[in-house]
Amino acid sequence: MTGVAGIQSYGAYVPRTRLPLSVIGGGRLKEGGPEKAVAWNDEDSVTMAVTAAVNCLRGLDRGAVDGVMFASTTYAFREKQAAALIAKALDLPRGIRTADFSGSLRAGTAAIRSAIDAVAAGSARNVLVIASDSRMGAPGSGLERNGGDGAVAFLVGDTDAVASLSDAYAVSDEIVDLWRGDGDRFVHSWEDRFVIQEGFTPNMIEAATGVMGKLGLTASDYASICLYAPDARSHAGVARGISAKSDQLQDALFGRLGNTGVAFAPMQLAAALESAKAGDRILVANYGDGAEALSFEVNDSIEKLADRRGVSWNLARRRVVSSYDKYLKARSLDSREWQAGGDPGLSATVHFRERDEDISFCGQKCLQCSAVQFPNQRVCETCFAKDDFEKARLSDRVGKVVTYTFDFFFPTPDPPTVVTVTEIDGARVHLQLVNVAPADTRIGLPVEFEFRRIHEAGGRPNYYWKGTPLPDTDEVD
Amino acid sequence: MSRDGIKDKVAIVGVGCCQFGENWDQSPSDMIVDAAYEAYADAGIDKPQERIDAVFTGALYTQKGPHECSDALKLWKPVTMVSNYCATGTDAFRCGVMSIAAGMYDTVLVVGYDKPKDRGVSGPSVMMNGVRDLPQTPAGWFSLCAATYFAKYGAGREDLAKIAVKNHHNGTLAPKSFLKREITIDDVLNARMISWPFGLYDCAAQTDGAAAVILTRADLARGYRDDPVLVKGVTVQAGPNPQKDPTNDFLSWKPTGWAAEDVYRQVGITDPRAEIGVAQVHDCFSLTELLSYEDLGFCEKGAAKEHIAAGDFEIGGALPVNTDGGLKTFGHPTGATGVRMIYENTLQLQGRAEKRQVAGVESKLALSHNIGGHPTACGIAILGRD
Numbered sequence: 001m002t003g004v005a006g007i008q009s010y011g012a013y014v015p016r017t018r019l020p021l022s023v024i025g026g027g028r029l030k031e032g033g034p035e036k037a038v039a040w041n042d043e044d045s046v047t048m049a050v051t052a053a054v055n056c057l058r059g060l061d062r063g064a065v066d067g068v069m070f071a072s073t074t075y076a077f078r079e080k081q082a083a084a085l086i087a088k089a090l091d092l093p094r095g096i097r098t099a100d101f102s103g104s105l106r107a108g109t110a111a112i113r114s115a116i117d118a119v120a121a122g123s124a125r126n127v128l129v130i131a132s133d134s135r136m137g138a139p140g141s142g143l144e145r146n147g148g149d150g151a152v153a154f155l156v157g158d159t160d161a162v163a164s165l166s167d168a169y170a171v172s173d174e175i176v177d178l179w180r181g182d183g184d185r186f187v188h189s190w191e192d193r194f195v196i197q198e199g200f201t202p203n204m205i206e207a208a209t210g211v212m213g214k215l216g217l218t219a220s221d222y223a224s225i226c227l228y229a230p231d232a233r234s235h236a237g238v239a240r241g242i243s244a245k246s247d248q249l250q251d252a253l254f255g256r257l258g259n260t261g262v263a264f265a266p267m268q269l270a271a272a273l274e275s276a277k278a279g280d281r282i283l284v285a286n287y288g289d290g291a292e293a294l295s296f297e298v299n300d301s302i303e304k305l306a307d308r309r310g311v312s313w314n315l316a317r318r319r320v321v322s323s324y325d326k327y328l329k330a331r332s333l334d335s336r337e338w339q340a341g342g343d344p345g346l347s348a349t350v351h352f353r354e355r356d357e358d359i360s361f362c363g364q365k366c367l368q369c370s371a372v373q374f375p376n377q378r379v380c381e382t383c384f385a386k387d388d389f390e391k392a393r394l395s396d397r398v399g400k401v402v403t404y405t406f407d408f409f410f411p412t413p414d415p416p417t418v419v420t421v422t423e424i425d426g427a428r429v430h431l432q433l434v435n436v437a438p439a440d441t442r443i444g445l446p447v448e449f450e451f452r453r454i455h456e457a458g459g460r461p462n463y464y465w466k467g468t469p470l471p472d473t474d475e476v477d
Numbered sequence: 478m479s480r481d482g483i484k485d486k487v488a489i490v491g492v493g494c495c496q497f498g499e500n501w502d503q504s505p506s507d508m509i510v511d512a513a514y515e516a517y518a519d520a521g522i523d524k525p526q527e528r529i530d531a532v533f534t535g536a537l538y539t540q541k542g543p544h545e546c547s548d549a550l551k552l553w554k555p556v557t558m559v560s561n562y563c564a565t566g567t568d569a570f571r572c573g574v575m576s577i578a579a580g581m582y583d584t585v586l587v588v589g590y591d592k593p594k595d596r597g598v599s600g601p602s603v604m605m606n607g608v609r610d611l612p613q614t615p616a617g618w619f620s621l622c623a624a625t626y627f628a629k630y631g632a633g634r635e636d637l638a639k640i641a642v643k644n645h646h647n648g649t650l651a652p653k654s655f656l657k658r659e660i661t662i663d664d665v666l667n668a669r670m671i672s673w674p675f676g677l678y679d680c681a682a683q684t685d686g687a688a689a690v691i692l693t694r695a696d697l698a699r700g701y702r703d704d705p706v707l708v709k710g711v712t713v714q715a716g717p718n719p720q721k722d723p724t725n726d727f728l729s730w731k732p733t734g735w736a737a738e739d740v741y742r743q744v745g746i747t748d749p750r751a752e753i754g755v756a757q758v759h760d761c762f763s764l765t766e767l768l769s770y771e772d773l774g775f776c777e778k779g780a781a782k783e784h785i786a787a788g789d790f791e792i793g794g795a796l797p798v799n800t801d802g803g804l805k806t807f808g809h810p811t812g813a814t815g816v817r818m819i820y821e822n823t824l825q826l827q828g829r830a831e832k833r834q835v836a837g838v839e840s841k842l843a844l845s846h847n848i849g850g851h852p853t854a855c856g857i858a859i860l861g862r863d
């Protein structure tokens with residue numbers, strides 16, 4: 001059914017690793033206290049974006065996607081697009097439009113709105129929008145405590161939308177509140193009280209009341225209200241300002257996830273969709289150099305959307321890091337080591353030739369003997385036929401461990417690294433595993449695949465895939 | 478597969494080896510000169526420029542081999558550099574042997590060397606030429622047979638530890654070895670983990686080093702020494718990358734079995750256990766030595782742990798292996814290793830191995846074996862007296 005442009009599917013990603021706030025600064029671990037999700041040393045805004053997108057597209061036809069919009073304030077390059085890398089990792093067709101949105105915490109909602117506008121205008125049909133952030137708070141800062149890392153992806157189209165955009169309202173404002181200059185590692189902020197009282201709170205209230213006014217609605221008409229906020233206290237302030245009741249407020253997940261920057265308000269929207277019913281209204285208000293509020297209405301199609309790996313699915317899967325030192329190492333904040341040398345990095349031409357294997361994790365299938373193999377090679381490993389192959393995507397398959405070792409010498413903040421030979425549709429691939437303890441590693445273990453940073457060389461991250469055990473519960477497909 | 482082999486056509490008339498170790502104060506040229514001049518003296522050659530027709534050098538960490546050798550030794554001759562992972566030394570030797578068997582040269586010098594300690598890293602290098610190459614260390618590659626082998630044959634870390642203890646003991650008997658320290662089973666089991674199941678003592682020691690061999694036509698050999706050692710067979714064998722080979726069972730490394738089959742056929746060996754009197758086997762990691770016992774036919778597949786427990790591979794046992802301490806304690810300068818093994822086997826066959834001499838070995842054959850890459854390449858050389 002063709003209808004109003006809106007969200008067709010969603011998926012999220014939260015890094016498994018959780019840093020208890022009690023250990024920050026070297027304190028002792030307190031069980032059950034507040035924590036935040038942190039991207040580990042092989043993760044960044046791009047790897048998180050890819051997994052969120054995989055979760056969003058699960059069970060859907062990737063060939064139908066004709067646009068990728070990526071929103072983040074944290075990406076390794078000033079010049080070089082992330083959306084193109086993500087599209088390649090997802091093995092999407094080449095003939096699509098891609099764009100990065102950046103420069104403001106508002107980039108996530110700006111991307112969602114742009115995608116919906118493009119679909120409504122008929123210039124795109126199925127646009128994947130991904131918001132992802134891994135902002136670095138200086139050690140000891142408020143952002144370090146309140147920040148978290150995560151990603152969310154939405155597929156935007158005009159058929160079978162589970163939630164349609166009713167209207168939106170944006171305010172643009174020039175204020176020096178939060179900024180990160182060229183070459184700065186950490187986000188700077190002007191004095192908190194000024195930022196909250198003159199920037200955050202009035203802008204958010206103006207945008208939220210603006211869209212409600214356009215639609216003739218009040219806060220009480222909404223089943224859930226998703227508000228960006230730097231911390232729990234300022235979140236409560238905006239809620240009061242628009243007369244939202246606590247049962248309408250979408251849980252902002254402070255103490256469990258943390259403020260995920262560009263992805264924060266959009267992740268709340270995904271969380272709201274997880275329990276939404278047809279007819280519900282959802283308000284999303286986001287901040288950054290002004291504010292923007294989006295009002296959605298949930299459609300009947302919500303009942304038909306298969307269970308997604310959304311925010312709660314991801315939050316249920318945790319690995320607690322009990323040492324602040326390991327966190328500092330993983331984020332390259334330990335000044336005593338992990339200094340990148342002056343190496344030229346991997347050859348760009350090698351990277352270019354290996355894109356299908358390294359980024360898309362595609363191997364080949366022999367058209368003579370049907371053996372699947374990885375990486376691509378001219379002569380078949382099994383029947384020796386030459387140049388007679390078709391592409392075989394491995395990234396969305398399930399593999400099983402053939403043999404393994406635990407490498408304590410490979411540089412990582414918390415050794416050992418689990419290294420395996422894994423069989424995928426008959427192909428054998430030498431692969432690292434994540435999300436598994438040595439004790440749980442075994443021959444025959446079924447694994448799926450996640451896009452990760454494999455290392456950094458020449459100041460550039462290099463990306464590849466790793467195995468992760470199949471989730472035991474909440475299987476989607 | 479080789480057709481006729483080169484049995485008894487080529488002889489070893491001189492061997493030399495420098496002190497292996499962290500040779501901070503030695504350049505590659507310094508080590509090459511130490512090894513080559515010892516080999517000259519061993520062969521009674523005092524004017525090498527007149528006697529050496531060609532040079533075959535093997536090295537892995539440098540591409541400057543041909544120049545480094547000719548410049549260090551002032552041998553302005555045909556010089557060839559060979560590089561074949563850990564089989565580099567054996568392969569350089571093979572090329573020298575073939576050049577003489579082909580009638581191209583009368584007398585050649587083979588030099589294997591490497592200088593990993595100039596790289597500024599103590600452990601192995603982590604490869605940087607490709608995205609997928611990075612996430613492993615050699616220990617990570619060679620340990621991939623452990624989970625599978627242990628599960629199938631009920632062996633464990635203790636069986637591997639006995640190999641390390643043996644090689645540490647043998648290292649104390651070899652004057653030019655790097656590590657000269659006895660260790661216990663507990664030392665091995667309690668050492669820091671490198672890549673499961675390999676702890677520190679399951680790993681070979683990476684060192685600098687050089688070794689040299691002088692080869693000549695068998696009919697000219699007695700002009701140099703009256704106890705020449707003959708090359709009975711030599712081979713190098715490539716195998717599929719076990720990390721992507723769809724049929725690999727992770728119970729053995731294919732290239733070793735294939736190379737053994739080829740070289741045993743060349744030499745006419747039907748019962749390796751009885752015919753071979755001493756062996757230098759590539760023990761880059763303890764499990765590599767264990768698997769090689771089986772893949773070389775020293776015992777049945779799966780039976781290694783009983784033979785280890787019985788002391789069969791110790792000096793004084795049925796088939797002593799790594800009499801000079803092996804890669805484990807003598808040290809592993811990759812390009813030198815295969816040539817160093819031939820140095821040791823030559824001394825053994827000539828009864829010159831002093832405290833580590835294997836009794837009665839003169840009437841038997843001596844085998845040396847390298848395996849390297851992922852592992853994807855194996856070299857074997859078999860020597861004997863007439």
Ligand SMILES: CC(C)(COP(=O)(O)OP(=O)(O)OC[C@H]1O[C@@H](n2cnc3c(N)ncnc32)[C@H](O)[C@@H]1OP(=O)(O)O)[C@@H](O)C(=O)NCCC(=O)NCCS
Pocket residue numbers: 409563599600601615616656671677678680681682683761805809848849850
């Ligand atoms: C095992 C290994 C990783 C240890 O490297 P490392 O952790 O950097 O060790 P260091 O060089 O810093 O040495 C630390 C100490 O251990 C000793 N040591 C190093 N390697 C050793 C070994 N293999 N066995 C016993 N002792 C060893 C050193 O002598 C030193 O002792 P000291 O402090 O008393 O002087 C390294 O020896 C190695 O990589 N070996 C395998 C080589 C390889 O991969 N070869 C390719 C096979 S085909």
